Amino acid sequence: MRSEMTSAGPLLEIDDLTLKLQVGGAELTALEHVSFSLGYGEARGLVGESGSGKSLTLRAILGLLPPNAVVTSGRMVFDGAEFDLAHGSKADARRLERLRGTGISMIFQEPSVALNPVIPVGEQIVDAVMRRDHLRRSQARDYAIHLMKLVGIHDAEHKVDAYEFELSGGLKQRVMIAAAVAGKPKLILCDEPTTALDVTVQRQILSLFTHLRDELDAGLLYVTHDLAVVAQLCDSITVLYSGNVMESSAELGSVFDDPGHPYTEALLRSTPDVDRIGRRLYSIPGSAPSLSDRPLGCPFAPRCEYRQDDCEQARVPDTSTVEGREVHCRHPVGHESGRVQLAKEAR
Numbered sequence: 410m411r412s413e414m415t416s417a418g419p420l421l422e423i424d425d426l427t428l429k430l431q432v433g434g435a436e437l438t439a440l441e442h443v444s445f446s447l448g449y450g451e452a453r454g455l456v457g458e459s460g461s462g463k464s465l466t467l468r469a470i471l472g473l474l475p476p477n478a479v480v481t482s483g484r485m486v487f488d489g490a491e492f493d494l495a496h497g498s499k500a501d502a503r504r505l506e507r508l509r510g511t512g513i514s515m516i517f518q519e520p521s522v523a524l525n526p527v528i529p530v531g532e533q534i535v536d537a538v539m540r541r542d543h544l545r546r547s548q549a550r551d552y553a554i555h556l557m558k559l560v561g562i563h564d565a566e567h568k569v570d571a572y573e574f575e576l577s578g579g580l581k582q583r584v585m586i587a588a589a590v591a592g593k594p595k596l597i598l599c600d601e602p603t604t605a606l607d608v609t610v611q612r613q614i615l616s617l618f619t620h621l622r623d624e625l626d627a628g629l630l631y632v633t634h635d636l637a638v639v640a641q642l643c644d645s646i647t648v649l650y651s652g653n654v655m656e657s658s659a660e661l662g663s664v665f666d667d668p669g670h671p672y673t674e675a676l677l678r679s680t681p682d683v684d685r686i687g688r689r690l691y692s693i694p695g696s697a698p699s700l701s702d703r704p705l706g707c708p709f710a711p712r713c714e715y716r717q718d719d720c721e722q723a724r725v726p727d728t729s730t731v732e733g734r735e736v737h738c739r740h741p742v743g744h745e746s747g748r749v750q751l752a753k754e755a756r
């Protein structure tokens with residue numbers, strides 16, 4: 410567990426982020442009162458099924474939202490500097506822009522989207538280095554080659570002059586990781602960076618992240634739907650469902666051992682596990698609501714095995730703390746006798 414606070418507080422704090430999307434004349438809520446924090450050097454998994462609002466959360470942090478998105482509330486503190494995400498001034502937008510690439514970097518799911526096809530990949534890393542350090546171009550190139558080696562590109566002296574179309578998917582992703590760390594960011598946002606890769610390369614990239622965490626001491630906010638990835642890489646976890654935080658904890662192990670929210674418990678049960686080979690994998694019944702069809706009460710209630718009448722009456726409780734972590738549920742798993750045991754047996 411490497412989560413650390415400085416006396417000034419965490420590296421990143423997101424507080425009460427609510428985001429609406431204008432779609433066909435309607436205003437749809439995509440994120441509702443989302444809050445979490447990340448310590449210096451900490452890796453937090455931001456987890457949830459497709460459409461739960463993970464990418465929009467990252468985009469809000471970067472200030473790169475789609476044109477039909479409106480942040481109606483939200484405050485961000487990054488490395489001691491405060492940003493009003495809802496009513497940010499032009500000066501705030503310029504401060505956020507300055508953070509991109511130096512204070513905060515992003516690694517995307519699909520590297521081809523982020524890499525420029527007509528500029529050699531090494532040049533793109535050099536540009537990122539020079540945004541941060543006032544080096545001569547030849548020095549920046551040497552540093553780019555060093556970074557390419559750091560991310561496991563063997564013949565970096567040659568690959569530095571290659572174009573992205575000449576590289577395999579795994580190598581492209583390594584180049585993008587090198588470009589993302591070139592500006593020595595304090596925070597790296599990762600949006601499912603291994604999803605587009607085959608399983609063997611996925612594993613290599615994940616161990617690269619583990620290695621880089623030791624080298625760089627950067628905070629990592631890692632978006633994924635895969636709890637096995639979170640288990641390998643992260644210290645802490647925030648579980649999103651339909652734009653709401655369901656459960657959030659600085660202690661990943663405690664959530665995996667005793668999930669507090671029925672949704673977290675269902676996600677864990679539906680994660681493949683080598684110990685359970687041959688046993689049928691649980692799948693959560695039904696599907697997540699669309700933005701235009703969010704239920705009045707807890708959004709997970711229609712799929713929840715433990716739902717009670719009051720779950721469908723009003724939104725999820727604002728805060729409910731169960732043993733040091735936030736669980737936004739009226740009837741958390743383990744709070745009623747026998748629940749934890751039942752959940753464990755089911756897993």
Ligand SMILES: Nc1ncnc2c1ncn2[C@@H]1O[C@H](COP(=O)(O)OP(=O)(O)OP(=O)(O)O)[C@@H](O)[C@H]1O
Nearest residue numbers: 430432439458459460461462463464465466475700
């Ligand atoms: N610009 C947009 N206009 C309309 N709807 C949008 C827009 N961007 C995102 N959405 C919707 O908002 C919801 C949250 O999207 P988001 O991309 O954040 O989900 P996600 O958790 O990252 O999903 P995935 O794992 O599939 O990438 C989804 O229902 C998505 O379809």
